[in-house]
Amino acid sequence: MAEVTMTVNGKTVTKSVKGNTLMTEFLRDELRLTGTHVGCDTSQCGACNIHVDGKLVKACTMFAGEADGARIATIEGQADADGTLNAIQAAFQEYHGLQCGFCTPGMVMAAAALLKDNPKPSEAEVRHHLEGNICRCTGYHNIVRAILAASGQDVPAVAAE
Amino acid sequence: MPKDHGIGASQKRREDVRFLTGAGNYTDDINVYNQAYVYFLRSDVAHAKIKAVDTQAAAAMPGVVRIFTGKDFEGIGGLPCGWQVTDKNGEVMKEPPHPVLAQGKVRHVGDPIAAVVADSLEEARNAAEAIELDLEELPPVVDMKAALQPGATKVHDDIADNLCYDWQFGSETGDVDAAFAGAAHVTTLELVNNRLVANPMEPRVAVGEYSRADDMSTLYTTSQNPHVIRLLMGAFVLGIPEHKLRVVAPDVGGGFGTKIFHYAEEAFCTFAARQLNRPVKWTSSRTEAFMSDAHGRDHVTKIELALDADNNFVGLRTDTYANMGAYLSTFASSVPTWLHGTLMAGNYRTPAVQVNVKAVFTNTVPVDAYRGAGRPEATYQLERIIDKAARELNVDPIKLRRQNFITSFPYATPVAVEYDTGDYVATMDKMEELMDIPGFAARRAESEAKGKLRGLGVNCFIEACGIAPSNLVGQLGARAGLYDAATVRVNATGSISVLVGAHSHGQGHETVFPQVVAEMLGIDESMIDIVHGDTSKIPFGMGTYGSRSLAVCGSAMVRATEKIINKAKKIAAHLLEASEADIELKDGQFSVAGTDKSVAWGDVTLAAYVPHNYPLEDIEPGLEETAFYDPANFTYPAGAYACEVEVDPETGAVTIEKFVSADDFGNVINPMIVEGQVHGGIAQGIGQALLENCAYDENGQLLSASYMDYAMPRADNLPHLANYIVDHSCQTPCTHNPLGVKGCGEAGAIGSPPTVVNAVIDALRSGGHNVEHIDMPVSPSRVWAAMQS
Ligand code: FES
Numbered sequence A: 001m002a003e004v005t006m007t008v009n010g011k012t013v014t015k016s017v018k019g020n021t022l023m024t025e026f027l028r029d030e031l032r033l034t035g036t037h038v039g040c041d042t043s044q045c046g047a048c049n050i051h052v053d054g055k056l057v058k059a060c061t062m063f064a065g066e067a068d069g070a071r072i073a074t075i076e077g078q079a080d081a082d083g084t085l086n087a088i089q090a091a092f093q094e095y096h097g098l099q100c101g102f103c104t105p106g107m108v109m110a111a112a113a114l115l116k117d118n119p120k121p122s123e124a125e126v127r128h129h130l131e132g133n134i135c136r137c138t139g140y141h142n143i144v145r146a147i148l149a150a151s152g153q154d155v156p157a158v159a160a161e
Numbered sequence B: 001m002p003k004d005h006g007i008g009a010s011q012k013r014r015e016d017v018r019f020l021t022g023a024g025n026y027t028d029d030i031n032v033y034n035q036a037y038v039y040f041l042r043s044d045v046a047h048a049k050i051k052a053v054d055t056q057a058a059a060a061m062p063g064v065v066r067i068f069t070g071k072d073f074e075g076i077g078g079l080p081c082g083w084q085v086t087d088k089n090g091e092v093m094k095e096p097p098h099p100v101l102a103q104g105k106v107r108h109v110g111d112p113i114a115a116v117v118a119d120s121l122e123e124a125r126n127a128a129e130a131i132e133l134d135l136e137e138l139p140p141v142v143d144m145k146a147a148l149q150p151g152a153t154k155v156h157d158d159i160a161d162n163l164c165y166d167w168q169f170g171s172e173t174g175d176v177d178a179a180f181a182g183a184a185h186v187t188t189l190e191l192v193n194n195r196l197v198a199n200p201m202e203p204r205v206a207v208g209e210y211s212r213a214d215d216m217s218t219l220y221t222t223s224q225n226p227h228v229i230r231l232l233m234g235a236f237v238l239g240i241p242e243h244k245l246r247v248v249a250p251d252v253g254g255g256f257g258t259k260i261f262h263y264a265e266e267a268f269c270t271f272a273a274r275q276l277n278r279p280v281k282w283t284s285s286r287t288e289a290f291m292s293d294a295h296g297r298d299h300v301t302k303i304e305l306a307l308d309a310d311n312n313f314v315g316l317r318t319d320t321y322a323n324m325g326a327y328l329s330t331f332a333s334s335v336p337t338w339l340h341g342t343l344m345a346g347n348y349r350t351p352a353v354q355v356n357v358k359a360v361f362t363n364t365v366p367v368d369a370y371r372g373a374g375r376p377e378a379t380y381q382l383e384r385i386i387d388k389a390a391r392e393l394n395v396d397p398i399k400l401r402r403q404n405f406i407t408s409f410p411y412a413t414p415v416a417v418e419y420d421t422g423d424y425v426a427t428m429d430k431m432e433e434l435m436d437i438p439g440f441a442a443r444r445a446e447s448e449a450k451g452k453l454r455g456l457g458v459n460c461f462i463e464a465c466g467i468a469p470s471n472l473v474g475q476l477g478a479r480a481g482l483y484d485a486a487t488v489r490v491n492a493t494g495s496i497s498v499l500v501g502a503h504s505h506g507q508g509h510e511t512v513f514p515q516v517v518a519e520m521l522g523i524d525e526s527m528i529d530i531v532h533g534d535t536s537k538i539p540f541g542m543g544t545y546g547s548r549s550l551a552v553c554g555s556a557m558v559r560a561t562e563k564i565i566n567k568a569k570k571i572a573a574h575l576l577e578a579s580e581a582d583i584e585l586k587d588g589q590f591s592v593a594g595t596d597k598s599v600a601w602g603d604v605t606l607a608a609y610v611p612h613n614y615p616l617e618d619i620e621p622g623l624e625e626t627a628f629y630d631p632a633n634f635t636y637p638a639g640a641y642a643c644e645v646e647v648d649p650e651t652g653a654v655t656i657e658k659f660v661s662a663d664d665f666g667n668v669i670n671p672m673i674v675e676g677q678v679h680g681g682i683a684q685g686i687g688q689a690l691l692e693n694c695a696y697d698e699n700g701q702l703l704s705a706s707y708m709d710y711a712m713p714r715a716d717n718l719p720h721l722a723n724y725i726v727d728h729s730c731q732t733p734c735t736h737n738p739l740g741v742k743g744c745g746e747a748g749a750i751g752s753p754p755t756v757v758n759a760v761i762d763a764l765r766s767g768g769h770n771v772e773h774i775d776m777p778v779s780p781s782r783v784w785a786a787m788q789s
């Protein structure tokens, strides 16, 4: 057991963890932040996406111990304190970018990382960026539209390019 | 102007807010005080005799609570099959026992041998490694045709030929033979409908809980139909009466059929929680899901189509081998028979249609319903052979289809169903218009200029949804009714809880169902909430599958709401001192026809619960009504799909360049959600056509047990926004349910695989390759090999 300290969605947390505790287990079981999901065991689905110091990371590929000192953001911290959805979340609702919702936290976190680096992505760039995220419900169509809309672009215009 | 509320409005989903903020409550998010964890030790061989399972050392490991083996389940019921098929000789199907934990033998990779319950998952897993297994490997049967050979290894000792049933259906053999004998042309095709894994993104989870004080068991589970699980597990497996068993399916992360079935792990967690008087939780890993979730499809078929000299279809005959896997999963037997044979007429007037199906046991994971369940298999055969016939006869494939369309309704097919309504010409017209078929030649030329081959594929399909009525399906062997139920509970101040037997795991019921009730009552949707997924709250329900939620459960909800309106009118008549016959309900106001006297919805509901001024001598206080609805027939959505692909002749890679679906779902309650369902179905269909394949080697080893080996469609594999149109403007309302809805959940998965394969074949032939057929998935290596031959 080792003690780790990190900020999670702006709050400082200190916990002792075992060396083999995955970040997904730490968030879900220790912090009860169950919005980070586990959809696979081969780091392929992206349901567990979080941000570590602003970078997109699959939480299932990381030990909690490695997050010592890091700034962690999860899906639970994306909306405003009063519950107002952020632009990406709102666009997912507006464009029906989710069905069962299981892949959704990972999609939202992936989209946020994309738009931070590339505020006006093309459709092809959005699709390419989602390479690490699997959604079984939506066929991605409305996810792609939602992300383009969240970037402030005119969706039909981008699609026509 | 599109509507902004009620029926027909693309209402944004209210459930989205919790999913978008991480506040969903999926089964794995549920943790019960003092829970233990179970890890299943599963067979890593396809077929073996279990000589010994020595748990002594493992049981002494830290944290272990108890280790269970097959012996603990002797005398306890196995997992039941919900549909008894009678074969062509009048014999009932072979129904081998399906124990919760393997007894005597293991029969597929993943078959659970022992279950280790421990304080933590890690301790359970470590102890499982210390179990000493003595397995005597037996030769496996993997290939269906080999399984039927005399002398083949038996999957079950008392089923000599590994045959579950040999089923024949449709027209008499003499009639079909005569049709073929008199035909001007016969087209034959052999094809494989590839084995798939449904892969909802949420793996299965079960949490069993027991309260000794009141002898109450609770199971939280990832299910599409909690009441069905309560019935099957309670009555057939564990012998727990319904009032002592609560099954909860909270937020469920996708189902696609594979979460219909009753699984061993659910029974185990419920059983073990009772034995140990302690909650027991199981969470599937993805690898475990690949070897324990029921698989889908896996049919091998020979199909023959007979045409007369004028290209009219005169006869159709199919011979299918359907893989059951090692045991019969809950609805496995119904998929290749009643859900497949009844669809074999498709959209066409073929007078003689006969379907033959041999269902075969093999040493593989059980196979059961997956999105479409039988209907994609039927459509694929039919629409592939029509394309081949068109080529052989040198006629346009669209023209050949149109010429043979059923055009008058109702229409009774030779395969026992009666289509109530439809308009296949309208969907074909719509598809042709949206696809810009005349522009194809120019698009092909453009592709060719880039060194690519371009092909156009079309497809028509019909499906049967909302399977019913119960008395008929009972005659066909169903061991359950196929009605559904809803309770409309109006509260004193006028807000409403609607308790529905359907279960939403992505379909948006929480948004759509209130749209209907709000429209009927003329009140705001925000006053209405849906309650689903908990047997302790909902009267009953058969759950969600087969695109049945609105058509069946929605109909029950309409009936219950009608009862509410009737009673509320009586109350309003009393309050307004008018005759009940004169009361009208509009925009949430009850008024007396022809007067300005009215009373608001909320006044009536309050009177029902505070009955001071109330006709107590005539009606009871309160305002709550339940309806059970048993449909008179299936519903028959239909559509016409088209796609264009590009094939790279250098690599064999196929890309979808353009895709159009023109569906007839009858009336549409929420277009946004309907389109989302179609997108998802098409993605799964394109996945089947191009990417997905569940493969076994000859030793019965599962080769595709993770996302490294099983290719799931990704965002890059699907058509681009501008070249993708999902249309549902052709609407022939269902004639026998109150909403006129037909169901939209499976259409995409049914309509798209043959569309894609037809397009690939067309592309290859345009490049001078004499290719008739490529089995799915039409992967680059298969396409490349076909081009070389
Ligand atoms: S759970 Fe992390 S990528 Fe699938």
Ligand code: FES
Residues within 6 Å of the ligand: A097, A098, A099, A100, A101, A102, A103, A104, A134, A135, A136, A137, A138, B201, B253, B254, B506
């Ligand atoms: S919404 Fe269900 S997996 Fe994406």
